[in-house]
Amino acid sequence: xxxxxxxxxxxxxxxxxxxxxxxxxxxxxxxxxxxxxxxxxxxxxxxxxxxxxxxxxxxxxxxxxxxxxxxxxxxxxxxxxxxxxxxxxxxxxxxxxxxxxxxxxxxxxxxxxxxxxxxxxxxxxxxxxxxxxxxxxxxxxxxxxxxxxxxxxxxxxxxxxxxxxxxxxxxxxxxxxxxxxxxxxxxxxxxxxxxxxxxxxxxxxxxxxxxxxxxxxxxxxxxxxxxxxxxxxxxxxxxxxxxxxxxxxxxxxxxxxxxxxxxxxxxxxxxxxxxxxxxxxxxxxxxxxxxxxxxxxxxxxxxx
Amino acid sequence: xxxxxxxxxxxxxxxxxxxxxxxxxxxxxxxxxxxxxxxxxxxxxxxxxxxxxxxxxxxxxxxxxxxxxxxxxxxxxxxxxxxxxxxxxxxxxxxxxxxxxxxxxxxxxxxxxxxxxxxxxxxxxxxxxxxxxxxxxxxxxxxxxxxxxxxxxxxxxxxxxxxxxxxxxxxxxxxxxxxxxxxxxxxxxxxxxxxxxxxxxxxxxxxxxxxxxxxxxxxxxxxxxxxxxxxxxxxxxxxxxxxxxxxxxxxxxxxxxxxxxxxxxxxxxxxxxxxxxxxxxxxxxxxxxxxxxxxxxxxxxxxxxxxxxxxxxxxxxxxxxxxxxxxxxxxx
Numbered sequence: 003x004x005x006x007x008x009x010x011x012x013x014x015x016x017x018x019x020x021x022x023x024x025x026x027x028x029x030x031x032x033x034x035x036x037x038x039x040x041x042x043x044x045x046x047x048x049x050x051x052x053x054x055x056x057x058x059x060x061x062x063x064x065x066x067x068x069x070x071x072x073x074x075x076x077x078x079x080x081x082x083x084x085x086x087x088x089x090x091x092x093x094x095x096x097x098x099x100x101x102x103x104x105x106x107x108x109x110x111x112x113x114x115x116x117x118x119x120x121x122x123x124x125x126x127x128x129x130x131x132x133x134x135x136x137x138x139x140x141x142x143x144x145x146x147x148x149x150x151x152x153x154x155x156x157x158x159x160x161x162x163x164x165x166x167x168x169x170x171x172x173x174x175x176x177x178x179x180x181x182x183x184x185x186x187x188x189x190x191x192x193x194x195x196x197x198x199x200x201x202x203x204x205x206x207x208x209x210x211x212x213x214x215x216x217x218x219x220x221x222x223x224x225x226x227x228x229x230x231x232x233x234x235x236x237x238x239x240x241x242x243x244x245x246x247x248x249x250x251x252x253x254x255x256x257x258x259x260x261x262x263x264x265x266x267x268x269x270x271x272x273x274x275x276x277x278x279x280x281x282x283x284x285x286x287x288x289x290x291x292x293x294x295x296x297x298x299x300x301x302x303x304x305x306x
Numbered sequence: 307x308x309x310x311x312x313x314x315x316x317x318x319x320x321x322x323x324x325x326x327x328x329x330x331x332x333x334x335x336x337x338x339x340x341x342x343x344x345x346x347x348x349x350x351x352x353x354x355x356x357x358x359x360x361x362x363x364x365x366x367x368x369x370x371x372x373x374x375x376x377x378x379x380x381x382x383x384x385x386x387x388x389x390x391x392x393x394x395x396x397x398x399x400x401x402x403x404x405x406x407x408x409x410x411x412x413x414x415x416x417x418x419x420x421x422x423x424x425x426x427x428x429x430x431x432x433x434x435x436x437x438x439x440x441x442x443x444x445x446x447x448x449x450x451x452x453x454x455x456x457x458x459x460x461x462x463x464x465x466x467x468x469x470x471x472x473x474x475x476x477x478x479x480x481x482x483x484x485x486x487x488x489x490x491x492x493x494x495x496x497x498x499x500x501x502x503x504x505x506x507x508x509x510x511x512x513x514x515x516x517x518x519x520x521x522x523x524x525x526x527x528x529x530x531x532x533x534x535x536x537x538x539x540x541x542x543x544x545x546x547x548x549x550x551x552x553x554x555x556x557x558x559x560x561x562x563x564x565x566x567x568x569x570x571x572x573x574x575x576x577x578x579x580x581x582x583x584x585x586x587x588x589x590x591x592x593x594x595x596x597x598x599x600x601x602x603x604x605x606x607x608x609x610x611x612x613x614x615x616x617x618x619x620x621x622x623x624x625x626x627x628x629x630x631x632x633x634x635x636x637x638x
Contacts, residue, residue, distance in 0.1 A: 075481070077430045077452060085433070102433035105440070119427075119483060121377040121498060124407030142486040142495055143379075150380035173485040173542070176430075176452035176631065177638045179557060183548050188638040204546040206526040207554050208519065212546065213487075215557065220480070222490055288493065294523060295490035 004236040004243060006259055007035040007163060009116070009138070010071045010097075011247040012171070012216055014046050014196040021053040023247070028064035030253045032260040033245065036061050039071035039088075041099055041117070043178070043217045044081045045191070047073075067095065074099040074117040075174055075218060097138070104132070111135050116163075116244070117171060121147070123154035130158035138163040138244060141170035141226065144292040145234075152239035161241040166228040167255060167276075168246025169201060169214055169221040170286075170295060179215045188218075199249040211283070212296075222295060224286035227276060229262050230269035230301040231290055250279050269301060309608040310574060310581050313371065313470060314597045317349040317586040322359045322370075324594040329601030332369035334402060335359070335586065341389045342373040343426060344586045345500030357396050369399035373586075375424035377405045377483075377497040387411050394419045402448065403427075404483055409442040422470070423447040426483035426497070432464035439467050446470055448582060450481060452631045452638075455569060459576035468579035474596060474618070475584025477564035477630055480542050487541040492523040503540045510536060520544075529554070537561045565627040567600070567618045571607050573632070 008027060011020060027036060038058060040047045058068045072088045073081055088096065089106030098104060099115035109132065116138035120126050126137060137160060139148060148164060155162040180202060181191035195202075201214030201221050214221040225248070228235070232243055243263065245255055255276065262272035276285075288297035314330035316322035325333045336342025338350040351359060360370045372393045378386040386408045393401050394416040401419060403409045404426035412419055425448040429435045438444045446468035449458065462469050480487070485502075489495040492507040509521040518530045520539035527539035537543060543561045545554035564584070566573065573581070581604065583596055596618075603613035631638075 075430070076434070077457070082431055082433065085431075100431075100434065101427075101429060101437055102431045105433045105437040117484065119377055119405070119497065121405065122380040122383055122407050124383055124410065125405060128406050128410050140486070142489045142497075147380040154380070170486075170490070172487050172490050173480040175480050175558070176450075177479055177558075183550055183555070183557065202548055202550070204548055204557050207529045207545060207547065208526040209547075210525060212525055213490075215548070220487065220558075289489065292493065294493040295486065297493075 004232070004241055004263060005034040006032060006256060006263065007242050007244050008033045008037065008252070008256070009165065009168070009244045009246045010037040010039055010041045012042055012169075012219065012221070013199055013201065013247070014043070014049075014193060014217070015199055016196070017049045017053055020050060021057055023252070024057045025060055026253060028061045028066060031256040033066065033256050035067040035069060035242065037069045037071050037097060041071050041074050041115070042219050043195070044073055044075075044078075044084055045188070046193070047084060069095040069097050069113060071097045071115060072099045072103050074115075075176065076100045076102045077176060097136075104129075107133060109133050114138065116140060116165060117174070120151070123150050126151055126154045126160070127158055130155075130160050134160060136161035136163065136242075138165070141165055141172070142289050142295060145290055146292075148235065148240065148290075149238045152235075155241075156239050162239065163242035163244050164228065164235055164240050165226055165244040165246060166232060167244075167259065168225055168248055169223070169283075170226050170289065171219060172213070172222055172295075173220040175218045175220070178217050179220065180217050183215065222286065224284050224296050224298075225281060226287065226289070227273070227285035228287055228290055229259055229272050229276065231287065232259070232263050233269075236263075248281070250281050254279055273301075308574070308579070309604065310578055312597070312600055312604055313580050313582040315475075315583055315586040315588065315593060316359070317344065317588065318590070319351065319355045319359050321586075321588070321590045321593045323362060324590045325597045326363050326366050326368045328594050328597035330368055330597050332371055332399065332580075333363060334371040334373055334582075336373040336375075337389055337392075339385060339389075340376055340498065340500045341386050343375050343496065343500045343502075344373075345376075346505065346587060349587060353392055353396070356392070356398075360396050360398060364397070371400045371402055371422060372398045373402045373424070374408055375402050375404045375426045376500045378407060379498045383407060387415075390416065390419070400445070409438070409444070413442040417443075420445050424483070425450055425472070428481045428483045430481070432461055435461075435465045435467065439465070446579065448472075451477065451564065452481070454634060455572045455576050455632050458573070458578065458632075462577035469577070470580035470582050471566075471573060471578050472564060472584055473566040473570065473573070473581045474600065475564055477559070477562055477628055478540075478542055479559040485542075488522075491525050491541060503538065508539055560626060562626040562628040564630045565618060566629055566632050567603060567613070567615045569629060569632055570603060570613065574607060
């Protein structure tokens, strides 16, 4: 049966809070895999260094598969060194979010992260032949594309993972938009991104909530919710469903998705539970249904 | 001193001829479909036009680089593979690719066809570039517009292929090839459909207070007063509100255009092999003027003379200019 995972935390939470978050996930959340590591900003990486090993150990003892994620943007010397050290780790499951890591990982098993551009079955097969065992898909892929990729993954004996909860990553930049919003630049950012545990909302000049800034990353304002689509995707061959960490009660989120995935409750009941968690932003499933990503197509409505 | 190639945009056969006549060493252009990232109505080339344009260019000693720089979605690879075959058949001098499958196909099916790695592949480190070179025999990389000249110089020494940098034109701040903002707002994907802020989704609306709002699929991207010139609504060039700001601000980037004309000497010294001018959506007249001005500037520098740069400033059409990332990392 398909399995729930907890994707990498994209935000800059206080290190102790993040540690405690993972301890609670270890104890209470019905997810099979937990992805650790800083994906967004190389400047943030030192903060969690001391906690990474104890957290990984605690999660592993709780029966979770632990996967270590790479940075997504790799330009400067420090980032290149971090990436090389990442790729040199032995005996660990690694998820790659920048092509540079592939140079080091040739022939060794690794996972391809959701910020890598795998759009088609031939690219998937190519990477699988070079050691990729698992593919987390881009947020913008529509159902027909996911279906073909899931089929290709089956042939390659690789896993396929689709994000079903949380803000979607829409863009990366070399510039930090959090620092910019506060009149700073990346070098003197003073980690102002830490003020926004779910990202900083950008509103249009007409008052429409549109995007969420997270350092160099731009996210959707809406939260993806593909709870009702999980059964269909599982039938297509999707093997894993990814929940992205947010400031809301993630154990409750995981339980709702798990109950729906296991068939203990109907998707409609799961949706009610999710909407009872106090998440202020609207939900979206547009990407999956081939619509503008921010849109919400009510379950049961045929795709346009 | 090596004289870098001048790589010029051609959205139409007429613009291509203008660029070649004005002294382009190479032009880049695409087919009329989703295989290129400027998939706009009225732009790009039919196979027949491509054949004629390649002949025109070759007769005058210029190269033609064909952009196949989008990402084929699953199930639709045939369109991209067909375009690769066509480029080989027509004698294109290189293809500019971003997608792994497209690069792999070209490398296997047409080993003689030169592959350039598109900026859309976002290869921003020696390791990423080295991977593409190792896997697909890439001969040249078009660098993301996020590096300083110093970083470019370091990179050139480290990588086993040629380097092409943008020197003029549109200046976006998102990592190209890693942006789904348009899909989020409009349902059309820059990477899969080849359109960023597609014109069919754009609206210019007069607001009750007299201001002009520019919209993309209903999202207000900016608002302009009666005397202001309204810009095209590109999401990353818009003004938005944030909790820490009193008024609307350019959350990503001001509407500026890249002009590295004053840095050509430094870029040549850094070892850059080719200078790229952005603007396949631009008119024939614009292309002619920009190409001629840069032809003169590059030749002057190569011959040890001071280039005349005043003409280039006029070509930015009153837009604010930037040297982008090239000058300093303070912009990050």
